[in-house]
Amino acid sequence: MKSFKTSVIALLIVCTIIFLLSACNKEEDKPKGKPGEVTSQLSPVLSIQQRNDGIDVLAVLENHSNHTVTLSFNRSKMFDVAILDSSKKEVFRHSKGKNYEKKREDVHIKAGASHIWKTKWKISAENNKAGIYTVKANFLPNKIAPGSLRTKSLTVEETLTLQGGSEEKMNNTFRKIHFSGKDGTYKVSGEARVFEGSFAYSVSDGHNVFIEKSERIEKGGPDWAPFSFEVKIPEDDLPINGTLMLELFYYSPKNGERADTLAVPLQSFK
Structure with missing residues (x-):
């Protein structure tokens, strides 16, 4: 009888250890970062290329999590890009003059993948004004799942250096x-x-x-x-x-x- 009780106690101890180890492994499998942090899931990136007919801007959201992230939009305006010169004057805005519809649309970004939006600042090579510009992108979902929306985490800016056109370096002054x-x-x-x-x-x-x-x-x-x-x-x-x-x-x-x-x-x- 004593031997039976000892065996039962030993079995209970083994089961407890297995349970604790399993719980620890599950904790390790959870995504790192605070619950609902967009920054732990999505990374906004800008890719800027100077071409003969203007500046190509790719506004990208990269998903670094281990699950699919869904962005929900309540209008067709999903992002915006602004370009400012060194005096902070806005010289280009993607949304300027555009009409946007009110409609629901979802964008699904798989784990390890990215989603790209494109825009172009159309300026000819001859009319390029050399200088240092700031390019800002803002992504505009009204909901994100899983997680909660933190708008400040869905903005990014980069510096654009224009070398100018082929004309003599001059203006009116x-x-x-x-x-x-x-x-x-x-x-x-x-x-x-x-x-x-x-x-x-x-x-x-x-x-x-x-x-x-x-x-x-x-x-x-x-x-x-x-x-x-x-x-x-x-x-x-x-x-x-x-x-x-x-x-x-x-x-x-x-x-x-x-x-x-x-x-x-x-x-x-x-």
Whole structure:
């Protein structure tokens, strides 16, 4: 009898251990991250390509979870893309001028897969305005399953550097721009015609502004007058991967905003 009781107790202990191990394994199989976190499931990505007829933008949602994610939309406007220049002026918006229907539609993104939306900023190579632009994409579902909707997790932005067209680097205020130098030291010269003979310039990499200064020329508009200056950026501040962009402009006496910006790529780093 004693031997039987001992066997029963031993069996119960074994069953308890098996149950605990099984529970632990189930906990490990659960997706990591807080319940309902969109960021643990979807990763928004932008792919930007400069072509002869404009800028192709691919707005992508990648599913990094181990299950299918369903995005529900209550209108045909599923995403939007905006492009802003260095003065934060919007130069393109995908949804501008479009009419959207109110209709329910679901997008299913399988585990490890992605869904792509496309748009295009149509500008010819000749009319490209060199400069550093910010591209922002916003995905607009009203429901996500499984999980809860966190709109801030469904936005992404990237920097677009336009090298400009084939025409001479000039506009109504600046012309005959020449520059030389490398690795943080550059000489810039040209001609300008500006109100009261004063203009400004900045140097940035799309994320950081390294220099912003004003310059004076001998004559004010409408006459053209020569200018030259030197740009120096510490070696430690140079980008590891990116383009240093010089932007020439003047501040409008009407509203104080940047006007007639001319952008020139000084050097690309890779």
